[in-house]
Amino acid sequence: MAGVATGLSFTVLSSFGKGYAPLADNITYKQQPLPYDYKALEPIIDATTMELHYSKHGAAYAKALGEAVQAEGVNTASTSLESLLGNISKYSTKMRNNAGGQFNHEMFWKSMVAPTSAGTKPSGKLLAAIQKDFNSLEAFTAQFTDAGKNRFGSGWAWLVVTKDHKLVVGSTPNQDNPLMDVSDLKGTPLLGLDVWEHAYYLKYQNRRPDYINAWWNVVNWSVVEERFKAAHK
Template sequence: MKGLENGLSRREFLSNTSKASLAVGLVGTGILSACSGEVKGDGKALLATSFTQTPLAYDYTALAPHIDAMTMEIHYTKHAAGYAKNLADAIAEEKVDTNKPLEEALAEVSKYTTKMRNNGGGHYNHELFWKVMAPNAGGKPTGELAAAIDSSFGSYDEFVSQFDTAAKTRFGSGWAWLVVGADKKLAVGSTPNQDNPLMDVSDFKGTPLLGLDVWEHAYYLNYQNKRPDYVAAFWNVINWNTVAERFAAASM
């Protein structure tokens, strides 16, 4: 059993999850989301994000050698757990309505403090990050997602090139994204710090399908300053089944 840091035990995680209420609704970006607890229901519920940190679906060692075990453990138990804890504090301090989905709070994050913006974004981004990776994954997308990539970018190779560029050229810390826009077209872009395309303050908007963390803590132990090597390795762990499911839900 993995040890969970920052005062959050596995028992507490499971307790929080079991007690959380499910609130589902359409938000400003057009996605159907739940504010907390286990996500159930039709395909669009796959886009829901809990307010609390969920256990990893795989071991810290599972993505090696592309992402090493120590990086995964520190990233999950220190960085991501810290965002979840600080988000809970911000929710209490700012009286955020947790009967509404997390995505709705992010869609109007400009009304909240920097603490809410940073930690709400950091929590959402990491919860997505763990889900779009898997052991024995990688390869290429198929089906409707593959067709949409070809339609939006001209080819899969061109999509990879644009995504790589977004990740490698994001100055300082941030994220690279594949999103579905309001026009139902796919687009690639990046955001600084822990911002994401759901936020009303973001210049790049859409429903996230795939996100890559390019903060140094995500790769420095294994890749040092070689961010391009880390970005290249990411393609070996992408869970295209999850990305395709998110695409189908966001396209409804």
């Protein structure tokens, strides 16, 4: 299995104030081992794309984040990556781009699982919340797909839970995410989809909608449900 040395472990602090639980992922400043083999998501995501995405793009964000952290004097033992993102306007563009890139990719890897013949679907309280806030699972899927498909240039599509516990879909440019104080979309991220071309171009070329439609077959809904539970504690 692919991987690199794990980084410091520390409690992730909520960036949403009192009453909000930390994210379930406990994402650190260091790139973590990929939770599956490069070929595990085939045929949805090919092994070559997965290897390049993780070992080149993902690793580059982690490396550049380490440089920014050192240059700007961030104490990673006492400042969680999540709380840094919540105050990202106080830092450099390099910090914003690479802290976002590190967080987004670490969350993205964990959001996927090897495809099965039946696929996976949300269940329990998460499914009930989706049906309540989007009217149906199909309506949510369509709205999320549109958020990724219509994101101009590079960026991410997101499912977030807001402070008032409402599920909302939106997108962010580049490596921004809903934790950032500069983001128009704010909330606790439950699911994020990378729509940068490097995430899909080798297999899908310019067919981003095809990539997104196929990607639903590898969503790890059990991980999304854990994030949903953590956000409601």
